[in-house]
Amino acid sequence: MGDYQAPQDLLKDKIILVTGAGDGIGKTAAKTFAAHGATVILLGRTTPKLEMVYDEIEAAGGPQPAIFPMDLNTATIETFEHFAEAVDQEFGRLDGLLHNASLLGQRTPIANYHFGTWQQVMQVNVNAAFGLTKVLLPLLDKSEAGSIVFTGSGVGLKGRAYWGAYSVSKFATEGLMQVLADELDGVSNTRANSVNPGATRTNMRATAYPAEDPKSVVAAEEIMPTYLYLMGADSRGVSGRQFNAQKR
Ligand code: NDP
Numbered sequence: 001m002g003d004y005q006a007p008q009d010l011l012k013d014k015i016i017l018v019t020g021a022g023d024g025i026g027k028t029a030a031k032t033f034a035a036h037g038a039t040v041i042l043l044g045r046t047t048p049k050l051e052m053v054y055d056e057i058e059a060a061g062g063p064q065p066a067i068f069p070m071d072l073n074t075a076t077i078e079t080f081e082h083f084a085e086a087v088d089q090e091f092g093r094l095d096g097l098l099h100n101a102s103l104l105g106q107r108t109p110i111a112n113y114h115f116g117t118w119q120q121v122m123q124v125n126v127n128a129a130f131g132l133t134k135v136l137l138p139l140l141d142k143s144e145a146g147s148i149v150f151t152g153s154g155v156g157l158k159g160r161a162y163w164g165a166y167s168v169s170k171f172a173t174e175g176l177m178q179v180l181a182d183e184l185d186g187v188s189n190t191r192a193n194s195v196n197p198g199a200t201r202t203n204m205r206a207t208a209y210p211a212e213d214p215k216s217v218v219a220a221e222e223i224m225p226t227y228l229y230l231m232g233a234d235s236r237g238v239s240g241r242q243f244n245a246q247k248r
Helices: 024-035 048-058 078-090 115-140 164-184 201-210 220-231
Strands: 015-019 039-044 067-071 096-100 147-151 191-196 242-244
Touching: 015 024, 015 078, 015 115, 015 191, 024 048, 024 096, 024 220, 039 078, 048 067, 048 078, 067 115, 078 115, 096 115, 096 220, 115 147, 115 164, 147 164, 147 220, 164 191, 191 220, 220 242
Parallel strands: 015 039, 015 096, 039 067, 096 147, 147 191, 191 242
Antiparallel strands: none
16 A cells, blocks of 8 residues: 555544654554544654654644653553553544554574673563553544554564564564454454555664665654554455555
């Protein structure tokens, strides 16, 4: 859906949570959702970055966002439950959930992979997405059509040497999305899909490919049509599918 053209009011009155909203693709997604009318909940681990996104959304005339600092690496189920209560109190429902935050971890052979780093990557990329999904499902079911979007990767569809826990976590993300979508099928108005952004100009990409000219990969703004499509009404009824954001 890389060529999807979203109406300007696509997300009017929607409440959408973006994890990892302080930087990279998450930051651009939060600003884009707000520009299309959504009230975004900005979740991330670095408060000044979230405040900057907040200010940019307000300056652009978007609906006032909400900020919720959280380190997904140390968050527990109690942290997630407290967060869900806060969202319930403030908004009473959730229309969209973009699981975007991720850690890259090490680029090294499995035999060398640091056990603690492996656990952190799985915690942030998989366990936190599971925990947040679990506690937020009742709020998504209060929406007339909730949308959960997981973030995958090319190395989560075909394993590649030296990508370690990141690759494995992205396979698990696809699995989580598929199991959930199957469970929701026919019993809930909430849908679940995954998006593979493809090579995108962010800090994570620069860390993974230090020799690459950043200008040779697309900016996050260019992959937003797929994100908008998945959050908006035009993808109603679409569930259990994996999307490549750079496919036209
Ligand atoms: P960035 O590293 O630029 O941004 C990741 C965001 O996640 C940051 O805002 C970061 O916070 C946040 N984050 C990381 N760890 C935690 C944590 N423990 N708790 C809360 N927030 C955290 O990555 P991208 O924007 O490139 O990636 C976004 C998504 O897209 C990821 O899921 C990634 O795997 C996926 N992806 C990206 C590709 C690319 O080419 N860029 C290609 C394929 C997939 P902070 O700013 O504080 O560090």
